[in-house]
Amino acid sequence: xxxxxxxxxxxxxxxxxxxxxxxxxxxxxxxxxxxxxxxxxxxxxxxxxxxxxxxxxxxxxxxxxxxxxxxxxxxxxxxxxxxxxxxxxxxxxxxxxxxxxxxxxxxxxxxxxxxxxxxxxxxxxxxxxxxxxxxxxxxxxxxxxxxxxxxxxxxxxxxxxxxxxxxxxxxxxxxxxxxxxxxxxxxxxxxxxxxxxxxxxxxxxxxxxxxxxxxxxxxxxxxxxxxxxxxxxxxxxxxxxxxxxxxxxxxxxxxxxxxxxxxxxxx
Amino acid sequence: xxxxxxxxxxxxxxxxxxxxxxxxxxxxxxxxxxxxxxxxxxxxxxxxxxxxxxxxxxxxxxxxxxxxxxxxxxxxxxxxxxxxxxxxxxxxxxxxxxxxxxxxxxxxxxxxxxxxxxxxxxxxxxxxxxxxxxxxxxxxxxxxxxxxxxxxxxxxxxxxxxxxxxxxxxxxxxxxxxxxxxxxxxxxxxxxxxxxxxxxxxxxxxxxxxxxxxxxxxxxxxxxxxxxxxxxxxxxxxxxxxxxxxxxxxxxxxxxxxxxxxxxxxx
DNA sequence: ATGTGTGAAGTACTTCACAGCC
DNA sequence: GGCTGTGAAGTACTTCACACAT
Numbered sequence: 001x002x003x004x005x006x007x008x009x010x011x012x013x014x015x016x017x018x019x020x021x022x023x024x025x026x027x028x029x030x031x032x033x034x035x036x037x038x039x040x041x042x043x044x045x046x047x048x049x050x051x052x053x054x055x056x057x058x059x060x061x062x063x064x065x066x067x068x069x070x071x072x073x074x075x076x077x078x079x080x081x082x083x084x085x086x087x088x089x090x091x092x093x094x095x096x097x098x099x100x101x102x103x104x105x106x107x108x109x110x111x112x113x114x115x116x117x118x119x120x121x122x123x124x125x126x127x128x129x130x131x132x133x134x135x136x137x138x139x140x141x142x143x144x145x146x147x148x149x150x151x152x153x154x155x156x157x158x159x160x161x162x163x164x165x166x167x168x169x170x171x172x173x174x175x176x177x178x179x180x181x182x183x184x185x186x187x188x189x190x191x192x193x194x195x196x197x198x199x200x201x202x203x204x205x206x207x208x209x210x211x212x213x214x215x216x217x218x219x220x221x222x223x224x225x226x227x228x229x230x231x232x233x234x235x236x237x238x239x240x241x242x243x244x245x246x247x248x249x250x251x252x253x254x255x256x257x258x259x260x261x262x263x264x265x266x267x
Numbered sequence: 268x269x270x271x272x273x274x275x276x277x278x279x280x281x282x283x284x285x286x287x288x289x290x291x292x293x294x295x296x297x298x299x300x301x302x303x304x305x306x307x308x309x310x311x312x313x314x315x316x317x318x319x320x321x322x323x324x325x326x327x328x329x330x331x332x333x334x335x336x337x338x339x340x341x342x343x344x345x346x347x348x349x350x351x352x353x354x355x356x357x358x359x360x361x362x363x364x365x366x367x368x369x370x371x372x373x374x375x376x377x378x379x380x381x382x383x384x385x386x387x388x389x390x391x392x393x394x395x396x397x398x399x400x401x402x403x404x405x406x407x408x409x410x411x412x413x414x415x416x417x418x419x420x421x422x423x424x425x426x427x428x429x430x431x432x433x434x435x436x437x438x439x440x441x442x443x444x445x446x447x448x449x450x451x452x453x454x455x456x457x458x459x460x461x462x463x464x465x466x467x468x469x470x471x472x473x474x475x476x477x478x479x480x481x482x483x484x485x486x487x488x489x490x491x492x493x494x495x496x497x498x499x500x501x502x503x504x505x506x507x508x509x510x511x512x513x514x515x516x517x518x519x520x521x522x523x524x525x526x527x528x529x530x531x532x533x534x
Numbered sequence: 535a536t537g538t539g540t541g542a543a544g545t546a547c548t549t550c551a552c553a554g555c556c
Numbered sequence: 557g558g559c560t561g562t563g564a565a566g567t568a569c570t571t572c573a574c575a576c577a578t
Contacts, residue, residue: 019547025476029455043559052457055559056549063561071560072556088476089483096475103377107370113455113472118479157482158475181485182478184471188296188380190319198481200474204451205380207467208363208425209292209355211449212385214465215424216356218448286569310537322537323571330539338538338577 016087020061026051027058028084034077043074085118095122095154097180099171100163101131101141104186108162109137122154127167144171151178158182165189172199283354287328293318294325295351301344310341352385362389362421364447366438367430368398368408371453375429376404389421394434411438418445425449432456439466 030050034042044062048055062068062075068083069075085091096114098105101124108114109124124141126132131141142150150156159180161168168187175183176197185191185201193199297317301309311329315322329335329342335350336342352358363381365372368391375381376391391408393399398408409417417423426442428435428450435454442450443464452458452468460466 017547021480022473022477024480025470025473026457028476030457045559050457052459054549056551057547059560060548060562067561069560070556071554072558074559087480089479090476092483094475094479094482103374107374108471110370111471114475117472117476119472119475158478182482184474184478190293190297190317192319196485198478200478202469202471202474203292204375204378204469205384205386206289206292207451207469208361208381208386209295209357209384210289211425211451211465211467212356212361213288213291213354215361215449216359218463284569312537321571323573324569326538327540327570334539336538339536340578341537 016064020064021088023051023053023057023061024084024088026053027061028081028088028090031077031081031084035081039077041070041074041076044069047075090118092118094119094158095156096120096158096160097123097125097147097150097154097156097175098160098162099125099144099147099175100161100167100187101126101136102162102164105160105162106136108160108186109139119158122156123150125150127163147174148178151175151180156180158184160184160186161191162186283331287331288355290318290320290324290328291351291355293320294328295348295355295357298344298348298351302348306344308337308341308343311336314342357385359385361386361425362423363387363425363427364390364392364414364417364421364423364442365427365429366392366411366414366442367428367434367454368393368403369429369431372427372429373403375427375453376406386425389423390417392417394430414441415445418442418447423447425451427451427453428458429453 027047030047031042033050034047044055044059048058051058059069062080065083065087068080096119098108098121101109105124105126109121114121121137121139123146124136124139125144125147126141127144129143132143134141151159157180159172159175159182161171161175161183163171165187168185168189169191172183172185172191172193176193181196182198183191183193183200185199186203188203188205191199191201294314297314298309300317301314311322311326315325318325326336329347332350332354335347349358363386365375365388368376372391372393376388381388388404388406390413391403391406392411392414393408394411396410399410401408418426424447426439426447426449428438428442430438432454435452435456436458439450439452439458439460443460448463449465450458450460450467452466453470455470455472458466458468
């Protein structure tokens with residue numbers, strides 16, 4: 001089943017746009033920070049600023065969840081935190097496995113943001129027998145042979161792949177065969193998965209290349225404008241000038257949420 | 268519009284859609300793999316499959332760059348590699364600094380994909396004096412005090428922030444003041460930057476939360492269909508409780524580096 | 535024949551702007 | 557008066573489908 005169109009039966013409330021879903025964690029982080037400061041209510045304007053989006057978008061986003069605000073007043077912080085958490089599925093515990101405990105995998109294991117918000121590192125898995133038993137971030141690394149057993153025993157449905165590119169597809173297939181239905185892929189490879197499995201990728205080199213594209217364009221524009229900037233000169237502030245240009249837009253204006261106690265990342 | 272005289276030849280990099288720019292690195296990677304296998308030409312269908320997109324989208328994307336294909340034949344691999352590289356600005360060298368050499372920063376420094384493709388780690392910077400001089404990935408770490416000097420001396424325009432969230436905004440401001448105009452942010456914080464500065468973020472916990480959202484939805488659908496998936500069954504039990512309206516106590520606390528998670532929330 | 539390049543149609547997302555409730 | 561919630565308008569992106577070059 002599920003082949004072809006995933007029509008949504010227009011069942012009213014259950015059609016949250018993907019773009020909205022992607023922003024909910026941002027709002028949640030901003031709200032959590034407010035909550036920690038014991039701020040009771042917040043307006044769409046304030047919250048939007050904290051989350052780095054505009055207020056109309058935020059209100060529209062929230063409208064997909066329901067009417068959780070009060071006109072003339074704003075949103076109750078605690079209540080919203082709860083509603084968004086629930087919507088995101090964070091009121092339950094999600095055991096996660098990390099496969100590939102190299103530099104990156106170890107860094108991820110140590111990343112505190114992991115442990116927070118309902119995610120729990122259930123196991124670290126690596127193909128190197130020499131790694132087996134060694135603790136990383138306090139968790140003993142297990143050999144790939146155990147992969148299927150671990151996933152079943154722990155009821156893992158989310159897997160993180162931090163292996164070299166060459167191993168990623170194979171690891172992915174084993175994860176999926178064992179029951180994982182969501183994958184976060186750090187390997188620079190396109191993974192192919194069966195229908196019903198979600199994959200999200202995090203790719204450093206792609207991000208850098210996108211930045212390089214815009215960087216190059218800026219250099220071109222400056223040159224065309226007769227400005228001489230060896231990338232080291234003073235900053236320019238032609239804020240008003242680039243208003244109507246479609247060029248770089250403020251595309252990259254979105255951002256990670258705001259303050260919230262970090263995790264670890266030593267140093 | 269008969270002739271292409273008065274009109275924009277489209278063959279210019281005049282406003283390539285952001286979504287297209289974000290896919291160019293993907294195409295480039297697939298093309299590079301083909302190039303290494305000495306494949307001379309490729310069709311939109313084949314290349315699209317390798318990049319994980321559909322062929323119409325790929326052709327549309329390429330049409331923004333110009334007409335680099337041959338009807339009835341396909342695209343010349345080497346030629347396309349060059350054109351895309353040029354478009355992305357990868358034919359020049361981009362010195363990059365990484366600020367925050369903790370687990371993640373070190374992992375990034377060691378990441379090979381960095382060195383390839385025109386990016387060069389010009390310096391590693393950390394606030395911890397004890398780190399100074401220590402080599403990571405063969406590059407000696409320098410103290411934050413040197414930040415401005417390094418950026419100017421090396422002509423750095425791209426900075427990577429891998430510090431704890433609390434330090435990110437400040438580091439960002441120093442980078443920008445020193446001349447950096449593109450930032451890749453790994454810290455879980457919204458950075459605010461002046462106009463003209465691009466920021467892209469990579470946020471593990473946001474990605475996980477998005478996956479959790481879809482995962483929860485799948486669980487709901489399966490339950491509704493009466494289906495039972497083996498690996499999911501174990502977790503299902505605890506998941507079943509979710510519908511309760513226990514507002515008071517959420518597991519969505521904040522980050523506890525580990526150990527104690529404030530039970531009484533939020534704050 | 536075959537596969538690109540692209541208008542046109544379709545879909546998704548954003549922003550506007552204002553009615554309605556506090 | 558202030559601020560939410562939302563139709564309507566606007567913009568960005570995707571997919572279709574086919575003319576046209578080789």
